Amino acid sequence: MPATERKAVSGTRPAGTSDERSAAAAVREMFGRVAPRYDLLNRVLSMRIDTLWWRRTARAFADALRRPGARVLDLCCGTGDMALALQREALRQKGSPHIVGVDFAHPMLVRAREKFRGTGITAFEADALALPLEDASFDLVTSAFGFRNLANYDKGLAEIYRVLAPGGEVGILDFGTPTGLLAPIYQAYFWHLLPAIGNTISGVKGAYSYLPASVARFPDPEEMLARMRAAGFREVSWTPYMKGIAGLYRGKK
DSSP, X not given: OOHHHHTTOOSOOOTTOOSHHHHHHHHHHHHHHHGGGHHHHHHHHHTTHHHHHHHHHHHHTHHHHHSTTOEEEEETOTTSHXXXXXXXXXXXXXXXXXXXXXXXXXXXXXXXXXXXXXXXXXXXXXXXXXXXXXXXXXXXXXXXXXXXXXXXHHHHHHHHHHHEEEEEEEEEEEEOOOOTTHHHHHHHIIIIIHHHHHHHHHOOTTHHHHHHHHHHHSOOHHHHHHHHHHHTOEEEEEEEEGGGTEEEEEEEO
């Protein structure tokens, strides 16, 4: 998508939606339907590379995770893999943060809670654009492959900024567009083969066609960093994973 067009993008818009309300409803309904096979599809479609990305992201916040009394919020937590990666890293760092997962798709959250049983991680259902949380209540906020699905990116950044304590950090892991020799091969897979496999295995028509469309609509790194600065974050950065197939956005309050 050309940069001139991207500047007007406020958030995700699944096919058939035209505003924030209908977009949010479509995203919630879609993820609710794919929830039963979501984990299986993640492993198949990414060839388990996604587990490396979660682990790498968790390690990027080792300092925050080892801090005594740290409070961590995993936004758009899905079935809980990022939250679990954060906990594993915290244990490796001999830390014991209080980790909370939040998602607005109930069927996804049900599966996350099953994984969280016995871990000490808590989770509740809420909209990332209107969190029922106090100001400055978390030291770290993460979001792995979920922020891209928000109906309003700037509102999402504002909410993250609001709930972060001064000096707190944000980490947004999401898909991007790769460069170099890998790009044409990846684009062919991402736009054609992945949706066909995903739609077939999930049994949900169009769900995995939404994935490449949502990535194409998502701001490029330069624009995303500008939005983060506009929201008040400092020391913002983007670290590409696998030539930009995914990447980690970071910032501090």
